[in-house]
Amino acid sequence: xxxxxxxxxxxxxxxxxxxxxxxxxxxxxxxxxxxxxxxxxxxxxxxxxxxxxxxxxxxxxxxxxxxxxxxxxxxxxxxxxxxxxxxxxxxxxxxxxxxxxxxxxxxxxxxxxxxxxxxxxxxxxxxxxxxxxxxxxxxxxxxxxxxxxxxxxxxxxxxxxxxxxxxxxxxxxxxxxxxxxxxxxxxxxxxxxxxxxxxxxxxxxxxxxxxxxxxxxxxxxxxxxxxxxxxxxxxxxxxxxxxxxxxxxxxxxxxxxxxxxxxxxxxxxxxxxxxxxxxxxxxxxxxxxxxxxxxxxxxxxxxxxxxxxxxxxxxxxxxxxxxxxxxxxxxxxxxxxxxxxxxxxxxx
Amino acid sequence: xxxxxxxxxxxxxxxxxxxxxxxxxxxxxxxxxxxxxxxxxxxxxxxxxxxxxxxxxxxxxxxxxxxxxxxxxxxxxxxxxxxxxxxxxxxxxxxxxxxxxxxxxxxxxxxxxxxxxxxxxxxxxxxxxxxxxxxxxxxxxxxxxxxxxxxxxxxxxxxxxxxxxxxxxxxxxxxxxxxxxxxxxxxxxxxxxxxxxxxxxxxxxxxxxxxxxxxxxxx
Ligand SMILES: [Zn+2]
Numbered sequence: 001x002x003x004x005x006x007x008x009x010x011x012x013x014x015x016x017x018x019x020x021x022x023x024x025x026x027x028x029x030x031x032x033x034x035x036x037x038x039x040x041x042x043x044x045x046x047x048x049x050x051x052x053x054x055x056x057x058x059x060x061x062x063x064x065x066x067x068x069x070x071x072x073x074x075x076x077x078x079x080x081x082x083x084x085x086x087x088x089x090x091x092x093x094x095x096x097x098x099x100x101x102x103x104x105x106x107x108x109x110x111x112x113x114x115x116x117x118x119x120x121x122x123x124x125x126x127x128x129x130x131x132x133x134x135x136x137x138x139x140x141x142x143x144x145x146x147x148x149x150x151x152x153x154x155x156x157x158x159x160x161x162x163x164x165x166x167x168x169x170x171x172x173x174x175x176x177x178x179x180x181x182x183x184x185x186x187x188x189x190x191x192x193x194x195x196x197x198x199x200x201x202x203x204x205x206x207x208x209x210x211x212x213x214x215x216x217x218x219x220x221x222x223x224x225x226x227x228x229x230x231x232x233x234x235x236x237x238x239x240x241x242x243x244x245x246x247x248x249x250x251x252x253x254x255x256x257x258x259x260x261x262x263x264x265x266x267x268x269x270x271x272x273x274x275x276x277x278x279x280x281x282x283x284x285x286x287x288x289x290x291x292x293x294x295x296x297x298x299x300x301x302x303x304x305x306x307x308x309x310x311x312x313x314x315x316x317x318x319x320x321x322x323x324x325x326x327x328x329x330x331x332x333x334x335x336x337x338x339x340x341x342x343x344x345x346x347x348x
Numbered sequence: 349x350x351x352x353x354x355x356x357x358x359x360x361x362x363x364x365x366x367x368x369x370x371x372x373x374x375x376x377x378x379x380x381x382x383x384x385x386x387x388x389x390x391x392x393x394x395x396x397x398x399x400x401x402x403x404x405x406x407x408x409x410x411x412x413x414x415x416x417x418x419x420x421x422x423x424x425x426x427x428x429x430x431x432x433x434x435x436x437x438x439x440x441x442x443x444x445x446x447x448x449x450x451x452x453x454x455x456x457x458x459x460x461x462x463x464x465x466x467x468x469x470x471x472x473x474x475x476x477x478x479x480x481x482x483x484x485x486x487x488x489x490x491x492x493x494x495x496x497x498x499x500x501x502x503x504x505x506x507x508x509x510x511x512x513x514x515x516x517x518x519x520x521x522x523x524x525x526x527x528x529x530x531x532x533x534x535x536x537x538x539x540x541x542x543x544x545x546x547x548x549x550x551x552x553x554x555x556x557x558x559x560x561x562x563x564x565x566x567x
Contacts, residue, residue, distance in 0.1 A: 042560040049417065049556035056421050056550065060432045074433055090418045093384045097422045098429040100388035105402045105433035333388045 006078040006324040010317025013095030014087025014115045016051045018058040020066040021314030023321045028125035030070035031314035034058035048088045055094040081320025084112030084348045085341025092337035109330035111320045112348035119277040121152045122315035126304045131273040137262040140278035141168030146216045153326045158343045160216025167280045170220035188247045195244025201253040255286040259293050275302045282306035352408045353533035356383045356423030357415025357443035363390040364529035365398040372530035373398040383422040409536030411443035413551040414472040439536040439546035446532045448476035448483035450524045451507030463510025466491050471510040491553045
């Protein structure tokens with residue numbers, strides 16, 4: 001590994017994971033994550049104040065662990081990158097303040113970067129430099145976006161996003177209806193493997209009029225309601241709810257819409273590369289269906305390994321390293337956390 | 349010895365750089381919602397004014413609240429990260445203790461109350477007595493509406509913005525509003541010298557606003 005490539009430390013605290021990653025150039029050295037997900041499970045969803053408290057507690061231990069596991073001295077770090085938005089305001093502030101303290105103490109530049117652009121940039125450490133342009137489908141509990149990415153350090157364009165619930169939110173809510181624990185994604189994935197796709201749940205924004213106005217947007221709230229009604233009707237009739245079949249059918253509806261729209265966007269914009277990221281990209285059916293449809297369309301599919309799809313510090317470090325390599329301007333020390341940072345704003 | 353002192357528990361974003369025996373350098377801005385943006389530039393400004401660089405620091409002192417959560421955490425995470433990055437110890441001091449110290453410098457009274465803005469029409473408060481080596485807490489910090497503090501205590505002199513916000517309930521307001529970071533540095537240095545523990549534990553006093561699924565079910 002060339003020592004002259006920039007060593008960048010990345011901090012991510014936009015939701016419930018405290019992530020610290022170290023990237024040298026295009027190489028991932030370490031990805032340390034502390035999650036407060038178990039604390040949120042008691043509440044049935046992410047509680048912002050619980051997440052913020054956990055970030056403060058986990059910050060220094062996670063920094064220590066990252067440096068120890070990578071065998072890196074903090075003094076060797078060339079730049080610090082941090083998610084400055086979008087995300088939970090109070091949670092973001094913990095990471096931003098910590099990153100500033102590091103940059104100031106070490107005397108190195110600070111890069112406040114966009115969480116969504118980081119989800120795209122992380123694939124650099126997995127599959128090498130990003131093809132330009134790339135099309136990115138980002139799906140998690142907080143976002144569902146289709147992005148056209150000519151340059152991940154400077155030019156990210158939004159093609160569409162959810163008009164109601166995020167895809168991951170739909171997984172959580174349907175899991176609750178089915179009596180599965182939070183977070184819903186992995187539990188639905190597991191249950192679905194035992195089931196059959198036998199119920200035809202609605203595909204939001206895929207027909208006629210909707211398609212004209214919302215060709216690349218998503219809507220999952222109707223699907224969620226349809227599942228609830230279907231389950232309630234079953235229960236009312238006294239019949240057992242076939243949890244595995246409902247999970248499989250719901251999951252099929254979500255992944256069908258996501259991959260169909262992503263490939264339509266590839267075709268529309270003439271892009272031969274699709275990247276899938278975000279926590280929902282860990283879903284096995286989404287990965288399989290994206291692969292089948294990309295193969296059929298002659299599009300190269302890039303999906304980072306599951307650990308790099310969920311929120312983590314490595315993705316922030318990866319984008320930070322790209323910013324340094326491309327000579328992008330660093331952020332000022334009065335950088336603020338921007339909970340609703342637009343996706344088109346790659347850095348602050 | 350060169351101490352960096354940070355407090356974000358009150359309406360001030362407060363930084364001092366203090367070398368014992370010399371005049372402390374302060375960098376303070378009053379902006380109860382600007383902690384994230386303002387704190388790091390203030391640290392930088394205080395260090396420059398003291399003619400120091402971060403590597404010169406020998407320890408960090410931080411106010412542990414109680415205070416509004418978001419701002420409080422910005423100070424705490426800045427302090428612990430700075431301490432970690434520089435490999436120096438971080439000392440926590442209850443922010444109300446610092447205000448009590450400031451209060452006793454402004455009055456001859458033997459007892460006083462500290463009351464700060466806890467938002468939601470409440471104050472963080474505690475009662476203090478004058479001791480041989482500084483303010484001595486006579487009660488644990490609490491959070492409640494100013495008028496719920498026992499009437500006998502409400503007549504004491506008051507340090508902190510509580511008296512400014514609720515003058516009917518707390519008529520004895522002193523001219524001490526926010527934490528003075530230089531006093532924080534001095535209290536921390538004194539406690540460390542005396543071997544008093546200085547844990548860096550945030551004092552939230554309130555639990556997060558959320559019900560567990562079990563609590564929701566039992567309603
Ligand atoms: Zn994310």
